[in-house]
Amino acid sequence: MDDLLKEILLINSVSGDESRISDCLINHIVKRRSSWNVSPKIFFGNEFHENILLVFGNPQTAAFAHMDTVGFTSRYENQLVPVGGPEVIPGTWLQGEDAVGAIRCRIQEQQGNVYHDFPRAIQRGTLLSFEQDIRMAAGTIEAAYLDNRLGLYALLKLCETLENGIVAFTTYEEHGGGSMPFLIRFIYENWAIKQALIADVTWITDGVHLHQGAVISLRDSFIPRKTFLNEIIRLAEESEVPYQLEVEAAGGSDGREIQMSPYPIDWCFIGIGEENPHTPSEKASFFDLDCMIKLYQYLMQNL
Incomplete structure (x- = not known):
């Protein structure tokens, strides 16, 4: 490569x-x-x-x-909204950044809804990507x-x-x-x-x-x-x-x-x-x- x-x-x-x-x-x-x-x-x-x-x-x-x-947009109450059609696999690492700082969190799924496990609220509208591992x-x-x-x-x-x-x-x-x-x-x-x-x-x-x-x-x-x-x-x-x-x-x-x-x-x-x-x-x-x-x-x- x-x-x-x-x-x-x-x-x-x-x-x-x-x-x-x-x-x-x-x-x-x-x-x-x-x-x-x-x-x-x-x-x-x-x-x-x-x-x-x-x-x-x-x-x-x-x-x-x-x-x-594809990716995800942060919503309210730790919710994530898909952008495009990403596969939602619980435990998958995501990364991004908002005005507070860098973000690294995992996907969680409950009753068909998608959430993150980051220890603080992520600012609304923040875009998150799959963490890269080549x-x-x-x-x-x-x-x-x-x-x-x-x-x-x-x-x-x-x-x-x-x-x-x-x-x-x-x-x-x-x-x-x-x-x-x-x-x-x-x-x-x-x-x-x-x-x-x-x-x-x-x-x-x-x-x-x-x-x-x-x-x-x-x-x-x-x-x-x-x-x-x-x-x-x-x-x-x-x-x-x-x-x-x-x-x-x-x-x-x-x-x-x-x-x-x-x-x-x-x-x-x-x-x-x-x-x-x-x-x-x-x-x-x-x-x-x-x-x-x-x-x-x-x-x-x-x-």
Whole structure:
């Protein structure tokens, strides 16, 4: 594991509180872009609400990765309210900080309600994340928030060689979305982008396995246009990068907001599978991550 992946894994960014991970990415981009094949135009700042757009050359395709994670919000009487869909496992360690100081506590569950065991009241509205514990063994990584730190990492590696394209780092995905509509409008009206790839993490199932390559999703709760999927698969075959095809009835990504937008933009989820989603012990394969990066490099060049 290189230093960049470790650095972004150690930053908390529960949905609605993406400023620290956004600042980290901007610092990395500004520091490294002079060594990339093409130095992109950067769009970020208060008017972009922590979202980041990188525009390389003459773009035809945009790649998106969300920066936020699941977590919890402190309520009253030691209660916690989930942000997104975290797995509630009693005894799991959480971490965060309020105006009084650092917080480290465990999840408790009583009659379907979620609580913490911190010895003092936590200020209302404080966001708590799973405590990070990064473990590596036999070609795998196990940690909290591989969803979607692996997507961020893959697109940052893509930036090193990308000549034409847009890379977008987005917010709010885990809690229903919200930033994509204005980003899609900005991208379409300025560069007439009509193709989008979603760099995210999906689940290991009976049809998606560790160590068998990147994952191209043919559908989840939304269905991409078949002609675009056919072109993606043709290019994936041409690239000779190992990949798997996913078909699911549920789930979603930033792709749903592209499909629901008024703009004629095709999209496809291309990511990586993981075990134990939305827990402190998400598990993924380094081989699959490498395949994901290589597939993005090929698709962004040839779509």
